[in-house]
Amino acid sequence: MEHQSKLETVLRGAALLLVVVFFMFPIFWIFLMSLQTNETILRVPPSINFEPTLRNYKALITGKLETSAASLEINFLQNLWNSVFLSVASVSLALLLGVPAAYAFARHKFKGSEDIAFTLLSFRFAPPLLVLLPLSLYFQKMGLANTYLGLIWVYQLICLPLILWIVRGYFEDISPDIEYAYRVAGHSWFSTFRKIALPLAGPGIAAAGLLAFIFAWNNFIFALVLASADKQPVTVGALAFITASGIQYGQIAAAIVMSIAPTLALALYAQKYLVEGLSLGAVKG
Amino acid sequence: MPVPSSVTKRRGKRLVSRRALPYLLSLPALLVCIGILVPFVTAIYYSLQRYRLSQPWAREMNWGDNYIRFLTDSDFWNTLAVSLQYAFLTVGMELILGLGIALLLQKRTRLNNAVSIMLLMPLMTAPALAALMWKLMTNPGFGILNYFLTLIGIDDFRWGASPSSALFTVVLVDIWVYTPFIMILLLAGLRSLPTQPFEAAALDGVPRMQQFLRITLPMLTPYILTAALFRLLESIQQFDIIYAMTQGGPGDTLTVFQVEAYLNYFQSTNVGRSSALLLILWAITFFISNIFIKNWLRLRERARGEV
């Protein structure tokens, strides 16, 4: 590797550039679009020479959409709020349920624990619609259709297995002796869990929570089937928005930017944890 | 030694609570999930019925009829074919690209690390939103990609709107979103490989291509396999990108399993057929996931061992 020819250096550089352009260009371009009015967007040939404006963002935030035909009320902020609320609430619930369960699976190899753990994991790989379609009928009967509660429950399908399997790995990495030492020093299992296991698995719990948040945020199909407009998160809302707003491309772009910004920011912030989480612990980051 | 006075009372009680503790800890999580197992059983039940939401009076058990009909149902075979095409095209391309990029970024330099972090961004973009982004870029009126194509002399490329290029378009979006996943896994794998075999090979003057084929590739195989199976599991169920991009169209060009099932359910209100379709998909994913979990566990053990 040490002795690279000049040609190779150039080729590597070019390949790297190509990679960066392919993967970054769409985000960059949509961001540019979000700062333009329809007039500049529709110019042929396209140009990056334009006066940036925040009009699209303003329209989204105020909820007043001026189209050529009429003025339209689109409550995109509601979608954004739904995304925040659904993701935060789902992850919180999943942490509350998943962390103790992960601890049980890691520390007590009880009868059937592996089977249960695998069943939970297999939820992650089953086709979501298989469950969602009958569930939508049940939800209607139970009054859970189009409620936050129902959605948060179903979101556990994404969040719980993730948290369970990632956090379990972190608990398993703690030497049992450390917990034994605290027990022998006179502390109950619960205070051992609280003072020893939880703080030591803290980074793992945070990473799993972040990843679960990102997956919950990015989810599309659950809310598409189970929620109507007022409960929809941005993923579904943006699609509906396109249908509704027709040709307000600048605003669509602005909506997309606002929708993907939180997860991208989180991902960049927590990137060193993501690798391990994404592979469910199969690869060390 | 002052023995706690309550010791005698605690006896026996402790055994029960200690045995029960793990169950108690995992019970809430299980209960939440059991609620979700019920619909799974319901889906099996529906799949054995003639059941249309629009004709509730005609609902009856028809046992395996939904499945038997698939044999002669060209739509079903189309669904199966498109799903497999989509899955293998995406996973294949993403493997090649992901491996290539991982090799490119193998050295731990600042630039390489910065690029690998940058590549997280597409992966963290919601697939449905990614599809919308590409939709904006391939818009026939102002799409920047259309403009690029005209520069090299291709006019009127219809992307997702034309049956001949729709599959290509959604596969492209999938590649954009998920190649970084494979890249990240393989990069972590590459960087965790022991260095001695490479040093020995370099000393022996083994050509780089040979090194790659004889050492790198075999040692990387578990990572490649895990990444590929994981992606295959997701890809064969892809819904978000395809639905957001073309809703399965044009025509039935992109009616992969979940899209077809969704349309069956909500447009033709054919619950029975929709459920049967999903169960077939489930059987496929169940098969793949079993192989995947075995591989993944092995890799996980190894990753744990390195700590």
Added chain:
Amino acid sequence: MSTLELRGVTKRYKKETVVDNVSITVANGETLVLFGPSGAGKTVLLRLIAGVVEPEEGQILIDNQNMTDVEAEHRGLGMAFQNFALFPHMSAFDNIASPLTVGKRSLEEIKTGVDKVAKLLKIDHVLDHAPRELSNGQKQRTSLARALAGSPPLLLLDDPLRNVDAKLRFEMRLELPLLLDAQGATVIYVTQDYKEAMALGQSIAVLAEGRIEQIGTPEQIYLTPKTLEIARLFGDPVINFYDVVGQRDETGVFVELSQQRLLLDESKAKCVDTPSVLGIRPESIKFVPQNSSNSIPITIEAETPLNEKIVTLAKTEGGREMLISRPSGTAGPATGKAFVKIDESALLLFDQVSGKNFVDPAQLNTEREFAA
């Protein structure tokens, strides 16, 4: 101080029995060493006593109270771990304070308690350090301090010197008995090092494959090991073994080594006409001037001077290897041919098939008691 009694304690993992029907009684203030090779079940036994692992069968009594079903935190004992098991997210102070934070102690009391034990173990200058900032020796002392901080009447020490370097181990081996004496606690000490066992234990329990092979004072175990294996484990350099068959004539019971008769007393008479193993401790072989009566000719192969002794590897005329140990500073041949004499009173004889000592240590003990 506490008494400890184990009654038929058995622990199984899956199908493997790791602790097999162990019964021990430890008196108030006694130090019992659990000695055995790795995998013998020492650590598991200690954990059973601590209450962090549950036995399948048997009872554990502390001060005659049945503690078998009592949670670890209510057993009131202290424990130090082989890998130290310090809480990585707490300072050395908080680590040591952990047994003191239970119940309603004031901060002042906790501080006094920690300072006292930290001074004793000479780590009072690193109390605000996190475990990762401590040297290995300081970690080891912190873990001991933590075990001692609550002044537990029963102290469990799981091979605490295993993971420290030789110098430190030497220091601690001198320091530890004083420390334990000062505590006045009943101590169960696990080790794989026979010197540690001999130095620390008032009694030693030898474990192998989950069973107690022998319990006794250090002298008893050294002088009358119950089995060939125990004889091999105790002693450095390792004991010499020779396959022999006991014989008897009018002079009494004897075995032959290099055509020399080694006379045995009647207690070993069972070796007659039985395939046996003769055990000779390297220190009961002495160099003698040329060809005195009953001496055995040998050829010296190599000599290794150690700190306190010199070990010589030699071969008998029959080609059998022999290790000879003599105190440092005493004269002896370094090369070539020499003659040695064997102290016949220190010979050990084992059944070749069962590996058992022909002399039953238990019986010997009772005889000794009668004599006393």
